[in-house]
Amino acid sequence: MLTQGPRGTKDVLPDTSCQWQYVEKKIRATCDIFAYQEIRTPIFEHTELFLRGIGETTDIVEKEMYTFQDRGERSITLRPENTASVVRSFLENKLYGQATQPVKLFYVGPMFRYDKPQAGRFRQFHQFGAEAIGTQQPTVDAEIITLAVCFLQDLGLTELKLQLNSVGCPNCRPAYRDTLKAFFSSKLHDLCSDCQSRYDRNPLRILDCKNPACQAASLGVPEISACLCGECDDHFAALQRLLGVAGIDFTLNPRLVRGLDYYTKTAFEIQYAPLGAQSAVCGGGRYDGLIEECGGPATPAIGFAIGIERVLLALEKQNLLPELSKTSTVFIAPLGEAAQLMAFKLLFEIRKQNIAADMDFMGRSIKAQLKQANRQQARFVAIIGDDEANSGNVMLKDMTAGTQELISVSEVANTILKQMGEL
């Protein structure tokens, strides 16, 4: 259908675009304060990047990517997330060599996933994310988490819940995997079909399953915190101390597992419960192996992504969105052709003085034009009829006071500036 956009997409119309601008402004302000710089990567990449980066067995890669062949017969994919692209760009532009370390980046932009649309879930959606690349120090984990939390809190959101876990590293995760497999081996038939396949491919994900049968089966499961290696354990403990110092509340959730394969050590998620089913507003974690996996030097990194649509929904729930203010200072109301010519000239003279101005483009009656000026909340209306056009004057009406005076066209901008200055 020509009159219908693709499923799961949304237009941002003039009455809501100011809300997006508000959030984007807050993103830039927060990142500026945290010393993160913006990076803009293309919205499509070679499919291979996401296969390797995100993991071939993840849901995103298996069934949610917008993949197509371009005219050069390359397999191209619309980015389902931005971390892989940032890593690619980091390597391609050799940011590990030139910039001060760690490299601290943020991005804002559209992502694409072929999901079934639902509240807070779209096929084109927008993420704000940040990545700190180049250090394994827990201080940067704490900084990244603090950045996400501060951003959301500064917007005024309450009822935010930060959940924290450590998913281990290549040294200790295999051991935990084995522990899990040993634990579930006797209960395999109790698990849902998804989890039965997860048993072999990614047993960690069983912990995350919401199926009551699987939750029951995993009662008494050994927690990963008990199986972390010394390094991961120290790292996790240090992170918790740092968050404590920063005054960031969190709950430990030993079952928190991120859906993307590249995560190591720190994993976190920020929930905003009132959103319902899609309550995750932010997700992130450390990905110490990803850059090497992509062919770069072994480089530790951590990042997060925040769903902007979900943030907007949360802000709406709490009535924290800015009002649309649509005011042009002056509205020019010409009557007749001669007046229109003069009005058009005046319009641009006024605008040159940086005064927001609009005029009638419908050829309507004076009454209708004033009505429109009123709707637009114009402070002044410059009425130009035959008399005024002939004498080079303008009837300038103050819409708040209801008064009007006849002045020369050349005086209009100055008069307005003067009156505005008095306010």
Added chain:
RNA sequence: GUGGCUGUGGUGAAGUGGUUAACACGGCGGAUUGUGGCUCCGUUAUUCGAGGGUUCGAACCCCUUCAGUCACCCCA
């Protein structure tokens, strides 16, 4: 991908087989000569998401499809 609910003008909606599809808001026009916000009057859907079928007759029944919505799943 699976399942539930929904789909009437710009918006919110009434109408659930029978002549011209309520009502409200909004829009447009008007109520003394060129003046808004209040009030009053007029006007504003050849058509009920789309396509097919049943019927003398369909917005109302059936099928298909598209979309929205909610849940599962997944995730931001």
